Every structure is written in C-alpha cells, then in structure tokens.
Amino acid sequence: KSILIHSAAGGGGSMLVQMSKILGLGPVVGVVGSSAKVDEARSLGCDVVIDKSTQNLWEEAERAAPGGYKTVMDANGVSTMRQSYDHLAATGRLVVFGFHSNLPVGQAALNPLEWIRMAKRQADMPSFDPMDMVTSNKSVLGFNLSFFADEREVVSALFDQICEWLEEERLRVPRVTTMEMERIVEAHELIQSGKSVGKIVITT
DSSP: OOEEETTTTBHHHHHHHHHHHHTTOOSEEEEESSGGGHHHHHHHTOSEEEETTTSOHHHHHHHHOTTOEEEEEEOSOTTTHHHHHHTEEEEEEEEEOOOGGGSOOGGGGGOHHHHHHHHHHHHTOOOOOHHHHHHHTOEEEEOOGGGOTTOHHHHHHHHHHHHHHHHTTSSOOOOEEEEEGGGHHHHHHHHHHTOOOBEEEEEO
C-alpha cells in the first residue's frame, strides 16, 4: 500500500496525501522541492517527507519503502518519470498527471533557445516497454481532469465522495493564496519559483 507523491505540498499533491491517508495507504511518502514546504507536507499526513533540495530523492525513497511503491503519483515529467517507474513494486502503478519539468519557466520562456531545450526534453521522455511491463507487472496510467468532460457519471461519484470527506472534516482544502488581478505576473512568478504552497487564486 506504499505510495510516493511528488509535489506533496502543492494544490493537487496536498489532496492526494490526505486521500491516501483516508484510504489507509502507507507509508505515504511526500516529495517537496524546498525546505519551506516540509512542515506543510508533514501536517497533511505524510509519514515521510523527502526534501529534494537537500536530500537525495531516490536514496531516501528507497529507504522509506525498500520493496518499492504500489503507487507513484508524478506531475513532474521528464525529470523523474523514469525513476518513478523504476521504483514501483510488482503490480505497482505510475500515475502521470503533469509535465512540469518539461516546460520553460519565467523569463526563460521568451528565449528561443529555451524552446529548443524543451524539444530536447520532450525527446528525452521515457518510453515503457510493454514486455517489461508485463513481466514486471507494472502499469503506467495518464490522467488529466480537463478531458473528463464527458465522464459525468465517474466525476459525479468522485465529487460526491470528496464533498462527504470535507463535510466530515476528514479532508481539508489546501492552503489558498489570494492575489488581485493586478498581481497576476507576481502570481505566475510565485508558481514557477517552486516556493508556492497549495493553490493560488486570482480575484477580479
């Protein structure tokens, strides 16, 4: 029942940590990108928090779950996807729900060279051998809520479950930072800095 959650203090990751605890998974291992997020991830329920800015991510991941992980939730993309797969246990599932590390950030996004580097990162994306997946009993799944518009029955059932957990106070809404529209540039810079915790909301 071991689960590794990348970006454990982010908007999506913070919900995944809490839901993992509700469902009885463990150990719940959360990965964060800065020391400032460690306490937040721990308060959400992580049994182990790995601060990849000061620790070796995969050495610590192996120490926390020597037999590998039944589930890895990865929104990073090329920077961690291969290792996330390699650290699955037999019958483990890698769930990919983002590609943060593939994209240029900040002012670099305006640099044509950065777009060439992005193409290189895209070319370096791992591929998974079906034969290996069969013999090792591992799975790779993709998820993007934006394309679930036609899956009303599934989404409705999941939404009802989340609402129930919120009403029972078993699940808490991630920390929200509110900014006015005039600060939208600052909001984007905060997201791309890797220092944001929870969600950022722009008010109009």
